Amino acid sequence: MRVIVDERERDSGIPSILKSKGVRVVYELLEVGDYVLSSKVAFERKTLPDFIASIFDGRLFKQIKSLKEHYEKPVLLLEGDITRIGEFTTKTKAVLGAMSAVSLGFEVPILYSCDKEQSAEHIYIIALRLHRRGESKQPITVPKVGKKIDERIKVLTSLPGMGPTLAERTLEMFGSLRRVFNASITELMKVKGLNQSRAEAIYWLINSNYTQSVKEEKQTKLDSS
Structure with a gap:
């Protein structure tokens, strides 16, 4: 069934x-x-x-x-x-x-x-x-009405702990990706379902320096070898 x-x-x-x-x-x-x-x-x-x-x-x-x-x-x-x-x-x-x-x-x-x-x-x-x-x-045919998944939802679902429902809820609150990416941890936590650990993970990913992160990751690998 x-x-x-x-x-x-x-x-x-x-x-x-x-x-x-x-x-x-x-x-x-x-x-x-x-x-x-x-x-x-x-x-x-x-x-x-x-x-x-x-x-x-x-x-x-x-x-x-x-x-x-x-x-x-x-x-x-x-x-x-x-x-x-x-x-x-x-x-x-x-x-x-x-x-x-x-x-x-x-x-x-x-x-x-x-x-x-x-x-x-x-x-x-x-x-x-x-x-x-x-x-x-019998085979179930799911109708397609030509509506594409919003590209902004796809972008947000790539963030840590962010599923489609939470992504949609976040966009509804902030209105645009720019506002989401500029939000503080406290502001992110206002979205229902975004607890502190998720908000911190998202904030860190958006705001961390890529070059510095890569250097730290390489150094960690060297230290452990």
């Missing part, structure tokens, strides 16, 4: 739970959806804060539209306590309206979960059902 998972979901905890249930997880940088269970079924997963943010920055309906266009049976997986909407925005009616638009306008069903464990269970149950019907054994 196989599930294709977007690389940016790696740190969500859900892929690890799926693996513990015997699911073979395959990571890819997906352009549409977050979890692809078959050529017909795909999940877009959103935590409640991300769902709310995506309404107001215009991402939500573009993502749902693309999901609907590329998969016969798309699903929106909404993770979080919806009674807490008011903690993230004063525009509760707009959020509820967006939920209605997804389920009634786009005709994309919404599955609700309270945490990552329940989200993983939702995915597992449907993946298991598809497997028993033989659908998961």
Whole structure:
């Protein structure tokens, strides 16, 4: 039983739970959806804060539209306590309206979960059902919509401890590579997921003198020989 998972979901905890249930997880940088269970079924997963943010920055309906266009049976997986909407925005009616638009306008069903464990269970149950019907054994075709991975993301993922999700989060905070490269350790640590050791490693790599580093490395090799 196989599930294709977007690389940016790696740190969500859900892929690890799926693996513990015997699911073979395959990571890819997906352009549409977050979890692809078959050529017909795909999940877009959103935590409640991300769902709310995506309404107001215009991402939500573009993502749902693309999901609907590329998969016969798309699903929106909404993770979080919806009674807490008011903690993230004063525009509760707009959020509820967006939920209605997804389920009634786009005709994309919404599955609700309270945490990552329940989200993983939702995915597992449907993946298991598809497997028993033989659908998961068929080749899964992942749609390509012509969108290239941002070159700036590629640059940042070459830094120590920087995966695609963290790279995207860093760019969203700083706005440009120049600002990232000019940032102090303290500023880098403001990015969620960038702890002190990672921030220090990145800062050292960006700001260390190449010639001096090479000399020190050669001297170390001579001293140890």
